[in-house]
Each structure stands twice: as structure tokens, then as C-alpha cells.
Amino acid sequence: xxxxxxxxxxxxxxxxxxxxxxxxxxxxxxxxxxxxxxxxxxxxxxxxxxxxxxxxxxxxxxxxxxxxxxxxxxxxxxxxxxxxxxxxxxxxx
Amino acid sequence: xxxxxxxxxxxxxxxxxxxxxxxxxxxxxxxxxxxxxxxxxxxxxxxxxxxxxxxxxxxxxxxxxxxxxxxxxxxxxxxxxxxxxxxxxxxxxxxxxxxxxxxxxxxxxxxxxxxxxxxxxxxxxxxxxxxxxxxxxxxxxxxxxxxxxxxxxxxxxxxxxxxxxxxxxxxxxxxxxxxxxxxxxxxxxxxxxxxxxxxxxxxxxxxxxxxxxxxxxxxxxxxxxxxxxxxxxxxxxxxxxxxxxxxxxxxxxxxxxxxxxxxxxxxxxxxxxxxxxxxxxxxxxxxxxxxxxxxxxxxxxxxxxxxxxxxxxxxxxxxxxxxxxxxxxxxxxxxxxxxxxxxxxxxxxxxxxxxxxxxxxxxxxxxxxxxxxxxxxxxxxxxxxxxxxxxxxxxxxxxxxxxxxxxxxxxxxxxxxxxxxxxxxxxxxxxxxxxxxxxxxxxxxxxxxxxxxxxxxxxxxxxxxxxxxxxxxxxxxxxxxxxxxxxxxxxxxxxxxxxxxx
Numbered sequence: 001x002x003x004x005x006x007x008x009x010x011x012x013x014x015x016x017x018x019x020x021x022x023x024x025x026x027x028x029x030x031x032x033x034x035x036x037x038x039x040x041x042x043x044x045x046x047x048x049x050x051x052x053x054x055x056x057x058x059x060x061x062x063x064x065x066x067x068x069x070x071x072x073x074x075x076x077x078x079x080x081x082x083x084x085x086x087x088x089x090x091x092x093x
Numbered sequence: 094x095x096x097x098x099x100x101x102x103x104x105x106x107x108x109x110x111x112x113x114x115x116x117x118x119x120x121x122x123x124x125x126x127x128x129x130x131x132x133x134x135x136x137x138x139x140x141x142x143x144x145x146x147x148x149x150x151x152x153x154x155x156x157x158x159x160x161x162x163x164x165x166x167x168x169x170x171x172x173x174x175x176x177x178x179x180x181x182x183x184x185x186x187x188x189x190x191x192x193x194x195x196x197x198x199x200x201x202x203x204x205x206x207x208x209x210x211x212x213x214x215x216x217x218x219x220x221x222x223x224x225x226x227x228x229x230x231x232x233x234x235x236x237x238x239x240x241x242x243x244x245x246x247x248x249x250x251x252x253x254x255x256x257x258x259x260x261x262x263x264x265x266x267x268x269x270x271x272x273x274x275x276x277x278x279x280x281x282x283x284x285x286x287x288x289x290x291x292x293x294x295x296x297x298x299x300x301x302x303x304x305x306x307x308x309x310x311x312x313x314x315x316x317x318x319x320x321x322x323x324x325x326x327x328x329x330x331x332x333x334x335x336x337x338x339x340x341x342x343x344x345x346x347x348x349x350x351x352x353x354x355x356x357x358x359x360x361x362x363x364x365x366x367x368x369x370x371x372x373x374x375x376x377x378x379x380x381x382x383x384x385x386x387x388x389x390x391x392x393x394x395x396x397x398x399x400x401x402x403x404x405x406x407x408x409x410x411x412x413x414x415x416x417x418x419x420x421x422x423x424x425x426x427x428x429x430x431x432x433x434x435x436x437x438x439x440x441x442x443x444x445x446x447x448x449x450x451x452x453x454x455x456x457x458x459x460x461x462x463x464x465x466x467x468x469x470x471x472x473x474x475x476x477x478x479x480x481x482x483x484x485x486x487x488x489x490x491x492x493x494x495x496x497x498x499x500x501x502x503x504x505x506x507x508x509x510x511x512x513x514x515x516x517x518x519x520x521x522x523x524x525x526x527x528x529x530x531x532x533x534x535x536x537x538x539x540x541x542x543x544x545x546x547x548x549x550x551x552x553x554x555x556x557x558x559x560x561x562x563x564x565x566x567x568x569x570x571x572x573x574x575x576x577x578x579x580x581x582x583x584x585x586x587x588x589x590x591x592x593x594x595x
Contacts, residue, residue, distance in 0.1 A: 053394070053397055055397065058399065059398075060163070061162065061163050061164070061165040062163070062165060064129050064166035066131050066136055068136075069149060070151070075146040084145070086145045086244065086261055087196075087260065087263075089243075089259050090257070091245070092195075092196060092243055
């Protein structure tokens with residue numbers, strides 16, 4: 001079972017805020033997920049290389065040739081707030 | 094932890110505290126933007142200073158369902174850098190996601206590298222002003238993508254009073270970056286600056302980046318801590334985003350001063366990101382790293398591994414230009430240059446190329462080096478331009494040196510003609526011909542003048558004949574006066590002796 005502090009830490013990293021009973025529920029849910037993933041640990045993986053991918057592909061690269069960009073209007077079209085062709089975000093710095 | 098700074102002049106290898114010697118430990122992280130045509134994982138052009146959000150696409154804007162594909166040339170440039178720093182190139186390298194929230198990062202993660210970087214275990218031999226060399230270890234060289242740019246409402250001059258938002262421009266987002274992480278091998282801010290200077294020269298030499306600190310194509314973060322000599326490493330702080338060599342040195346000096354003062358007051362150093370304000374010279378703590386450092390790296394599932402074989406590494410190695418250190422040694426060995434001149438010429442690739450061309454054309458390497466590092470460099474520095482923009486081409490400088498070599502011009506006249514060449518872009522010979530500057534080396538012409546002077550001065554002539562050698566200088570003076578200083582001094586001496594001997 002993961003600790004309540006760990007849940008709070010992950011929530012903070014994810015910029016999420018939870019009520020008291022939600023924290024407790026996530027403790028159980030997240031623990032169940034981790035336990036399930038941990039069943040992988042029961043396999044004997046001796047001598048196997050770690051895999052980051054299920055597909056057997058490597059060296060997929062593209063030539064350094066410019067393609068087509070979005071227009072400024074299209075680029076910011078989905079922005080909830082836009083000013084002077086830029087996305088508006090809460091003040092930083 | 095006030096922002097006030099105290100006067101600080103670190104001794105070599107450490108800092109003086111009132112309670113005894115402190116040793117300073119510095120490591121640098123350099124981010125360099127690669128000068129590829131397109132971004133790291135999409136085909137948007139890499140640009141600078143364009144209208145905001147005009148060079149973006151769904152990939153670099155982080156739209157769901159898009160797939161990044163790595164830029165072949167960026168991988169090659171990164172390999173070049175790693176090889177030039179003597180790193181071992183990984184035969185298997187992968188990208189990771191580095192997760193953090195910041196508005197300039199649309200995916201809320203940066204594609205970077207983690208435990209399987211492109212290159213590890215290199216070093217850079219850093220030459221100090223006194224000619225001594227110290228090696229700085231390079232921990233790793235890895236590839237990643239740049240973030241977008243945050244502009245505070247109110248524009249470049251600052252935030253509008255009361256404005257409570259920032260604006261995001263993603264043109265820069267996704268630009269290929271290479272991060273070069275050094276070992277904590279530097280002991281003084283001067284050494285850190287020397288390492289940075291040398292690394293910048295190397296990157297420029299490799300032709301992989303514009304390395305312009307003001308425009309942000311080269312950025313420097315410094316990790317710094319202090320300890321008692323021989324003690325374990327102290328707690329470090331990270332000085333972020335210093336955008337000039339001078340600020341790197343001054344920022345480090347101020348932070349070292351602050352740490353020593355705090356420790357001597359019995360305080361504890363907290364691991365944190367700090368900022369140096371070049372205007373006030375003060376240090377402010379931005380954020381404690383305790384929370385922020387959890388990036389939850391995991392392998393980037395959208396990108397497949399890169400496997401690099403020996404043939405590829407050798408091909409890239411073969412494409413490397415001669416590196417500054419090797420070039421410096423060759424200039425000393427082959428041309429007989431002084432270590433100082435060789436260092437200056439080797440550190441700057443275009444200047445070194447220019448020198449070699451002049452040396453080849455003029456046949457006098459040392460004279461060529463003197464002019465390129467002397468009069469030419471002085472002009473370039475004061476004009477603030479590179480040698481590529483010099484009004485005097487290597488062929489033209491060689492032409493001037495030829496006139497110096499055959500005695501047409503004295504050193505003094507050559508310098509004057511060189512100034513005219515810089516101003517007009519004309520050939521030395523044409524200037525000499527047109528303005529009549531140039532030494533009179535025509536024996537016939539000089540003999541006439543000298544004969545007349547000897548005849549007009551029977552007294553001194555007699556004195557010379559009786560053995561008063563000193564009188565010769567009187568005659569030389571007379572000849573120079575008549576020829577406005579343009580007579581070849583050696584020839585004048587020779588001819589005077591002949592005529593005075595009677």
C-alpha cells in the first residue's frame with residue numbers, strides 16, 4: 001500500500017487538488033494498479049534486455065528538410081485566450 | 094541569505110573565508126541550439142526573431158495523436174560534438190520524457206535523454222591565459238528539444254504595470270538542443286569561464302551552431318558548491334541561464350561569496366536554483382529543488398531506439414574538421430609560430446583559415462601570423478566583425494606582405510597602407526603606385542640625391558673621412574628629409590658610404 005504522502009506528492013506534481021476522502025480512495029486505487037503491474041516481477045527475465053518498445057524498429061529518422069507550418073491563426077485557434085498571435089497564460093516570472 | 098554581495102577575489106583553487114580556506118567546486122551544463130534547417134522532431138524550420146507562432150505544427154505544439162520523428166542531421170551534429178569532446182558513442186541510445194509543468198512546454202514533458210545518452214566519458218583540454226592546460230571531464234552529451242518562449246505582457250521593455258499574464262510563442266519550441274554536462278572539475282570562476290570560452294570555440298569550429306549567447310543559441314547553467322579542502326562535496330546550488338561569459342564569471346563569484354558567508358555564519362546551504370542579477374550584482378533564490386526535481390523520466394514510447402554502428406561513427410569522425418587543439422600544435426610545429434599566436438589562430442576557425450592562406454601565398458608564416466593576430470585582428474575587434482567580412486582578403490594581405498618583403502615598404506609605411514586598404518578595399522600595390530608611398534629602392538634615383546647632399550656638405554664629409562662614423566647619421570637624416578622618409582634605409586647607408594668614401 002502506498003502512503004498518503006506519496007499520493008499528495010503525485011497530486012502536487014500533476015497540479016491536481018483532492019478532497020480528504022479522494023486521497024484515501026486514490027491510495028487504494030493506485031496501490032491496486034501498482035500491485036497488478038508488479039505481477040510482471042514474477043516472470044523470470046534473466047538474460048533478457050530491457051525493451052522500451054513493443055515494435056521491433058530502430059533508426060527511424062527524417063531528412064532535415066523544411067515542411068509546411070500552420071498559419072499563426074491556425075496555431076492559436078484552440079487557445080482559450082489569445083493575444084497578439086500568442087497564447088495567454090497566467091503570469092510567470 | 095541576503096542578496097547583498099561582498100567584495101570577493103578568489104584565490105586559485107578556492108575562496109578565502111575568515112575561518113580559513115574554502116575549496117570551490119564548479120560544474121557546467123551547456124545547452125547549445127543546433128543550426129539545423131528544421132526542428133528536432135518535426136519539419137518546422139528553425140528560425141529566430143520571426144512573428145510569434147508562425148513556425149509551428151501539431152507535433153511541436155504537442156497536439157494529441159501526433160508522432161515525433163528525429164532529425165537525421167541533428168543526430169549527426171550531436172555525434173560530431175560528442176566525438177570532438179572525446180566521448181564514447183553509445184551503440185544503443187533512446188529518448189526519454191522529462192515531465193514537468195511549465196507554460197512554454199506544450200506537452201508538459203520535454204523529450205530528452207536520460208540513462209542512455211548519445212555520448213559519455215569525454216573531456217576538454219582547457220588552455221588558460223598563462224599557457225597552462227587543465228583537463229575538464231565531460232560526463233555526457235545528450236540530445237533534447239528546446240522549449241517555447243515566454244514573453245511577459247508589455248513586451249521587451251517589461252511587463253505592463255498591473256498585467257497579470259504572460260504570452261507564449263512556440264516558434265522556438267522543438268529546436269534541436271545538445272546538452273554538454275561537465276564533471277565538477279573547475280575550482281575557480283576563471284576556470285569556468287575559460288572552459289566555456291574553449292567549448293564555444295570548439296562548437297563554432299564544428300559548424301554545428303551559431304553559439305550566440307545573446308540570442309540564446311548557447312546557454313550556460315552552473316552547479317557550484319564550496320567545501321573545506323579534502324572534505325566531501327558541499328550542498329550545491331544551480332545558477333541558471335547566464336547569457337554572457339562575463340555574467341558566468343561574475344555570477345559564480347557572487348554565489349561563492351554568498352555560500353562562504355552563509356557557512357561561516359553557521360547557516361546551512363539549501364539545494365536550490367539561484368539567479369544572478371548583473372545590474373545589482375546580487376543573488377536571489379528562485380525555488381527550492383526538493384519538490385521540483387521529480388521529473389518521472391520514462392522511455393519515450395513515440396520514438397524508437399537509435400542504434401549507431403562503428404561505420405557511422407567513423408564516417409562522422411572523418412567529417413570532423415581539424416580540431417583547435419590539433420591545429421594549435423600543427424601551427425607551432427609546421428609554421429614555427431609562438432604558442433600564443435598559434436592559440437589565437439587555432440581557436441577561431443575562419444581566422445586560422447585566413448592565416449593559412451596568407452602564409453601560403455606570402456611564404457612567410459611568422460610575418461603572416463604577426464599581421465593576422467596584430468593589425469588585422471585589432472581592426473576586426475574594433476569593428477566588431479568576423480574575418481569573413483574583412484575588407485582585406487588573404488590575397489590582398491599577402492600582396493602587402495610582398496611589398497614589405499622586397500623592401501618597397503617599411504614596416505611603418507606598410508601599416509599606413511594597410512589602413513588605406515581597410516578603408517578602401519583596394520590592393521596595396523595600387524595604393525602605393527597612386528599615392529607615391531613606398532620606399533625609393535631605385536639606386537640610380539637615390540645616388541643622384543645622395544651625390545648632391547655630399548657635395549653640399551663638404552665639412553661633414555671631411556669629418557667622416559677622418560673616421561667620425563657618427564656623422565653618417567647626419568647624412569642619413571638629410572637623405573630622409575629630402576625623400577620624405579621614403580628611401581630604403583639599407584640602400585641609403587650603402588650608397589652614402591660609397592659616396593662619402595670619395
